[in-house]
Amino acid sequence: MHTAKKRSQKKLGLLVTMVAGLTVFLAACSNKPITEHSTGIWDGGIILNFSRALIGLSHWLGNNYAFGIIAFTLIIRILILPLMIYQSKSMLKMQDLQPQIKALQAKYPGRDNDSRLAMQRESQVLYKEAGVNPFASLLPLLVQMPILIALYQAIFRTQELRTGHFLWLQLGHQDPYVVLPILAAIFTFGSSWLAMASAPEQTGVTKSMTFMMPVIIFITALSLPSALSLYWVASNAFQMVQTWFIQNPFKINAARAEKKAAEKARQRKLEKARRNALKKK
Numbered sequence: 001m002h003t004a005k006k007r008s009q010k011k012l013g014l015l016v017t018m019v020a021g022l023t024v025f026l027a028a029c030s031n032k033p034i035t036e037h038s039t040g041i042w043d044g045g046i047i048l049n050f051s052r053a054l055i056g057l058s059h060w061l062g063n064n065y066a067f068g069i070i071a072f073t074l075i076i077r078i079l080i081l082p083l084m085i086y087q088s089k090s091m092l093k094m095q096d097l098q099p100q101i102k103a104l105q106a107k108y109p110g111r112d113n114d115s116r117l118a119m120q121r122e123s124q125v126l127y128k129e130a131g132v133n134p135f136a137s138l139l140p141l142l143v144q145m146p147i148l149i150a151l152y153q154a155i156f157r158t159q160e161l162r163t164g165h166f167l168w169l170q171l172g173h174q175d176p177y178v179v180l181p182i183l184a185a186i187f188t189f190g191s192s193w194l195a196m197a198s199a200p201e202q203t204g205v206t207k208s209m210t211f212m213m214p215v216i217i218f219i220t221a222l223s224l225p226s227a228l229s230l231y232w233v234a235s236n237a238f239q240m241v242q243t244w245f246i247q248n249p250f251k252i253n254a255a256r257a258e259k260k261a262a263e264k265a266r267q268r269k270l271e272k273a274r275r276n277a278l279k280k281k
Contacts, residue, residue, distance in 0.1 A: 031156070032157065033158070034154065047154050047157065050072075050151060051154045051157070051158040051161075054072050054154055054161060055068070055160055055161070057071055058161070064164065065160070066164060066167075066169070066227075068161075069161065069227060069230050069234070070234045073231055074234060076148070076151050077238045084246070088243075088247050092252065093130055095198065095199050096130070097126055097127070097132060098199075101126070104126075107119070107122075148235075151231070155227050155228055155231050156227075162227055164227075166230075169226040171225060171226045171230070172225050172226075173225060173226060174229075175226050180230060183233045183237075184217050184218065184229060184232040185214040187233065188213055188214045189213075189214040190243075191236060191242075192210045194243040195247055197249035197253075198249035217232065
């Protein structure tokens with residue numbers, strides 16, 4: 001069992017390291033403009049094809065680069081939607097198990113090896129009964145992050161996408177009225193709040209991140225070209241709508257309350273039956 005625990009910890013550490021390393025590596029790739037002469041697997045194979053798709057879609061939509069960015073962002077989001085659904089369902093199952101996990105932690109407060117092993121054994125039983133793999137939600141992230149980073153870099157490094165105009169925006173310059181940074185921050189807060197509101201227990205870190213991320217997005221978007229801010233608005237708006245339908249906290253919390261009430265009613269019936277049985281003796 002101790003060996004199994006070590007393997008699980010190594011597996012988790014490896015997945016986290018892979019996600020972090022892949023994100024840093026791809027984000028740190030060359031910022032040179034993408035052209036037909038770009039080479040390499042990342043620039044010439046992935047970013048260039050994303051760039052071509054963005055430009056082609058923009059031409060198809062009346063040579064409107066803003067519409068092309070919005071449409072391609074939504075297409076990518078729809079394509080990875082099954083992964084997002086899987087990740088959300090895994091997270092919800094883990095959230096539902098948190099009270100039981102905390103009860104186990106209270107049951108085995110000791111830090112000795114025997115207590116840790118006993119808590120590990122009972123935790124694994126809980127996960128198995130609930131059909132939960134605590135590491136499953138990390139796997140979709142390995143697929144999502146490169147795709148979203150590739151889309152971001154394709155917009156950032158394709159000079160043609162910065163030459164367009166849309167409403168009051170010049171896509172190669174910052175939004176002069178700060179509308180897009182505000183919208184990006186609002187949609188980021190909306191999706192984060194909806195995800196947090198469905199959690200049965202909320203930590204200080206979770207609450208602070210719900211408010212900090214929109215601030216970070218807003219400050220960063222202030223210095224970005226409107227093309228990238230437009231991407232963030234479209235992506236975060238889709239994320240908020242997606243969270244509403246997949247992880248609606250009002251429906252989830254209502255279902256949990258109903259389940260809790262049904263369990264209390266069942267316990268009352270059992271207690272009443274027990275008392276009646278004692279009276280008959």
